Each structure stands twice: as C-alpha cells, then as structure tokens.
Amino acid sequence: MKNVILLGATGSIGIQTLDVIREHPDEFQLMSIAFGKNIKKGMEIIQEFRPRFISVRSKADASLLKERFSEIEIGYGQEGLIQASTYDASNHNQTIVLSALVGSVGLIPTIEAIKKGYDIALANKETLVTAGVLVMEMVEKHHVHLLPVDSEHSAIYQALNGEKTSQINKIIITASGGSFRDKTREELKKVTLKEALNHPNWSMGSKITIDSATMMNKGFEVIEAHHLFQLPYEQIKTLLHRESIIHSMVEFIDTSIIAQLGTPDMRIPIQYALSYPNRLELKRSKRLKLEEIASLHFEVMDFKRYPCLKYAYDAGKTGHSFPTVLNAANEAAVQLFLEEKISFIKIEQIIYDALNKHDIIKYPDLETILSLDRQIKEYIIKNYAKGESS
Numbered sequence: 404m405k406n407v408i409l410l411g412a413t414g415s416i417g418i419q420t421l422d423v424i425r426e427h428p429d430e431f432q433l434m435s436i437a438f439g440k441n442i443k444k445g446m447e448i449i450q451e452f453r454p455r456f457i458s459v460r461s462k463a464d465a466s467l468l469k470e471r472f473s474e475i476e477i478g479y480g481q482e483g484l485i486q487a488s489t490y491d492a493s494n495h496n497q498t499i500v501l502s503a504l505v506g507s508v509g510l511i512p513t514i515e516a517i518k519k520g521y522d523i524a525l526a527n528k529e530t531l532v533t534a535g536v537l538v539m540e541m542v543e544k545h546h547v548h549l550l551p552v553d554s555e556h557s558a559i560y561q562a563l564n565g566e567k568t569s570q571i572n573k574i575i576i577t578a579s580g581g582s583f584r585d586k587t588r589e590e591l592k593k594v595t596l597k598e599a600l601n602h603p604n605w606s607m608g609s610k611i612t613i614d615s616a617t618m619m620n621k622g623f624e625v626i627e628a629h630h631l632f633q634l635p636y637e638q639i640k641t642l643l644h645r646e647s648i649i650h651s652m653v654e655f656i657d658t659s660i661i662a663q664l665g666t667p668d669m670r671i672p673i674q675y676a677l678s679y680p681n682r683l684e685l686k687r688s689k690r691l692k693l694e695e696i697a698s699l700h701f702e703v704m705d706f707k708r709y710p711c712l713k714y715a716y717d718a719g720k721t722g723h724s725f726p727t728v729l730n731a732a733n734e735a736a737v738q739l740f741l742e743e744k745i746s747f748i749k750i751e752q753i754i755y756d757a758l759n760k761h762d763i764i765k766y767p768d769l770e771t772i773l774s775l776d777r778q779i780k781e782y783i784i785k786n787y788a789k790g791e792s793s
Contacts, residue, residue, distance in 0.1 A: 404429065404431065404432055404496050405430065405431050405432070405496060405498070406432055406494070406496045406497070407420075407424060407431050407433050407434060407499060407500075407501060408434055408435040408498065408521070409421070409433060409435070409436045410500065410504045410509065411437065411438065411502070411503030411504040411505065411526075411527075412436040412438045412445065413438040414438075414505065415669075416669060416673065419670045419673055420501055420677075421448065422670055423673050423677060426685070427678075430677075432496070433452040434454055434498070435454055435458075435487045435490035436448065436449075436457055436458070437457075437458040437487040437488070437504070437512070439459070439460045440461075440464070442459070442464055442467065445457075449475070455475065456476045456477070456486065456487055457472070457487070458479060458483030458484050458487040461480070464479065465483070481511065484511070485511065487512070488502075488516040489515050489518075491519075497522070498522070499522045499523070499524055499677060500516040500523050500524065501524040501526065501676070502524070502526060502527040502530065503527065503552075504527050505527070507530075507731065507734065509527035509530050510527075510530050510533055513525070514538065514769070517538070517542060517547055518541065520545055520546075520547060522550065523547060524551075525553075528553070528627055529734070531627045531630045532626045532726050532727075532729065533776060536722075537769055539630050549631070550675075551631055552669075552673055552676050553624060554651075554671070554672045555576045556627060556628060556631055557663070557676065558662070558672075559653055560631075561663045562651070562662065563653060566653070566655070566661075568632065570656050571638065571653060572654045572656050573638045573640050573654050574628060574634065574639055574651065574652070575652040575653070575660075576621065576639065576642070576651050577642050577647070578621045578641055578643050579644065579647045580618075580643050581616040581617070581620075582601050582615070582616040583598075584643070584645070588708065596740065596741065596743055599616050599740075600613070609741055610741070613737045616747070617747075618704075618711050618712045619714075619750075619754075621641055621704075622712045622713075622719075622729075623715060625715055625716060625719060636716060641712065642701050643702040643703070643704055644700065645702075646696065649662045649699065650662075650663050650664070651663065664691060666690070668689065670687075711751050714729060721763070723764060723767065724765075724771070725761065725763065727767065731776045731777075731779035732757035732783060735783035736749070738784070739753075744787075744788045749787070753783055757779055757783065
C-alpha cells in the first residue's frame with residue numbers, strides 16, 4: 404500500500420485522484436490533503452477518507468474544520484501546505500505526493516516534499532515552468548521519482564519505457580486546440596468567459612481551461628517536457644489533434660513512432676503515476692474502440708494563430724529567468740480574465756509585454772524566482788484592466 408498526499412484535493416485533478424483511490428482501497432491510503440476555499444467539498448472528502456492531516460487556505464477555515472474534526476491535525480496557509488506535503492505517516496509505506504495545486508503556489512510544497520524524499524506525481528505545470536532547473540537538480544540529489552500526471556507527458560513517459568533517450572529523434576505533443584480552435588483571430592476579440600470555459604474534450608479547472616484556449620497550456624507542456632525528458636526544444640514538437648485520442652508520441656532515429664492512445668480521461672494518467680511501475684484495472688473508464696472513432700485528424704500548429712505557444716518556446720529557449728516571467732504574467736492575466744476585467748485577447752498582449760520588458764536574470768536561485776514571480780503578478784494586477792496599459 405502507498406500513502407498518498409494530495410495537494411489540491413477539491414480541484415478537478417484532485418477529485419479524479421480520489422476516484423482512483425476509492426477504486427483501489429487496498430493499494431492507496433489518503434494520508435494528507437490540502438485544498439483552498441471549497442470547504443463544503445473538503446468536508447465531504449474528510450468525512451469519507453479521514454486523512455490524518457488537512458491544510459486549508461485561511462485560519463478561519465482551519466478553525467471551522469477543527470470544530471468539526473477535532474481528532475485530525477489541521478494547518479493553513481503556506482506553512483500548512485508545507486506540513487501537508489511533508490506529512491510523515493510513520494507506517495513504513497512508500498509515500499507519493501500528487502501535486503494538483505494551480506499556479507506557482509505549488510512550487511515550495513513540491514520542493515519540500517522532494518527534500519523529504521517523497522516521490523512526486525506532478526500535475527502542477529507551473530512547478531517545472533517556473534523553476535525547472537532547480538527542481539530537476541533536487542530530484543536527482545534526493546533520488547526521488549518525478550512522475551508526470553499530464554496526459555501528454557504520461558504518454559511520452561510510457562512510450563519511453565525500455566527505450567534510450569539518445570535514440571529519440573523527437574517527441575510530439577498533441578493539442579486539442581481548446582475552446583476556440585475554430586475561431587479566427589478577429590473573432591477572438593469578442594469571445595466571452597463562458598465560451599472560453601467550454602472545453603470540447605476535457606473537464607478541467609477554470610485556469611487550465613483558459614490556458615488551453617490560449618494554447619499557453621501547450622507551451623507550458625513544451626517547457627515541462629524539456630526538463631522531464633532532458634531534450635532540447637528543437638526536438639519537442641506540437642501537433643493539433645482534435646480528438647484527444649493520441650495523447651503524445653515519440654519518434655525514434657529509425658523512423659519508428661510509438662504513441663499512447665486512450666479516451667480523454669485524466670484518471671488514466673493519474674492512476675499510472677500512483678501505481679507505477681505497475682498497472683491497475685480502471686473499471687469505470689471507457690475503453691477506447693478505434694472502430695467507433697473511425698478517423699483521427701492532425702494539423703500543424705500555427706504560431707500566428709496561437710502566439711502564446713511561440714512565447715513559451717522563446718522563453719524556454721532563452722531560459723534563466725524568462726520562463727518564470729512567462730508563468731507569472733500568464734497567471735496574473737488569466738486571473739484578470741476570469742474576473743472579467745480584461746478581454747480574452749488581452750491575455751497574450753500582457754504576456755508579450757512582460758517578456759519584452761524583462762531584463763534577463765541568469766541562473767536565478769529560488770529566492771530570486773519567488774521574488775520575481777511576486778513582482779510580475781503584482782505589477783500586472785495593479786496596472787492592467789479594461790482600457791488601461793494598452
């Protein structure tokens with residue numbers, strides 16, 4: 404049995420992770436959880452799974468939960484997140500931390516869990532985008548496994564089982580195209596928040612759904628892949644694939660291509676990360692029947708149509724502090740859009756401005772990364788709104 408620490412328990416990935424744990428009670432035990440403001444859902448999870456440690460965002464919510472669950476240890480804020488991510492069950496079972504937090508808030512808890520020697524199942528893209536070099540150095544130093552939960556990276560990870568990285572020609576990351584894949588640049592100027600949150604293939608949280616619509620999500624995945632698989636950006640390609648059936652591919656030097664296929668169900672890569680190196684049955688997931696799909700479609704990614712994808716490639720290739728700026732600007736811009744303070748098309752303009760104004764900081768340490776992340780977000784939130792900072 405594995406101890407599972409779940410950061411972001413009430414979000415989309417968190418809920419689907421609980422489905423996996425629920426289906427395999429003899430394999431996984433939920434020991435510690437962290438979530439934000441969804442106290443109602445959090446209480447339901449606590450009632451069912453009885454974790455030993457709980458962290459929430461605010462002190463008030465922590466006090467409320469303490470009244471209801473007096474026998475459970477409860478923390479809050481950044482300190483609570485770290486306590487949750489490093490919780491020691493002292494039962495000699497292997498511990499894995501599934502980080503499904505949204506945004507750069509997931510960075511410090513993940514780093515602390517790595518220092519503790521816990522394996523990481525990573526669903527938090529921003530951790531590797533913001534501080535990929537530092538995180539991968541720590542993974543190597545502390546001899547832990549970093550297992551990708553993103554369907555695309557999980558697909559590549561599976562395709563590389565038993566293969567040599569030196570024999571890769573390229574990896575191909577597929578993209579659904581998001582909510583607005585059939586809209587022109589001109590039509591994007593008028594789209595609404597409701598339309599942006601209506602993803603054609605996947606059920607995800609609001610932030611990642613917007614990132615999918617701008618294609619920044621795919622850009623983040625390119626940067627993640629660079630760190631996870633230690634490949635140069637020239638060997639990381641993206642391809643528009645509307646059906647989301649082929650989750651990604653690896654092309655080898657002998658021209659062979661290995662792809663991982665499956666229905667659009669995040670429980671598949673979640674369970675693979677939790678159960679690795681074994682596979683478990685997933686009874687409630689729909690099996691893929693290619694005869695029903697009949698055909699699959701692919702299109703070249705257009706950087707002019709999806710400039711955020713180009714920004715990510717550029718920031719990744721430049722490296723150093725630029726990926727941190729990319730992520731911080733995107734987080735702040737998406738927040739403003741979700742609050743309906745800016746238009747959808749303004750997101751990419753804000754990111755472009757932030758990258759162009761930034762003076763590179765070479766080899767930033769963790770303190771510099773956190774400070775830069777905070778400064779960029781504060782500046783954008785303060786200065787960008789409808790009709791301002793054009």
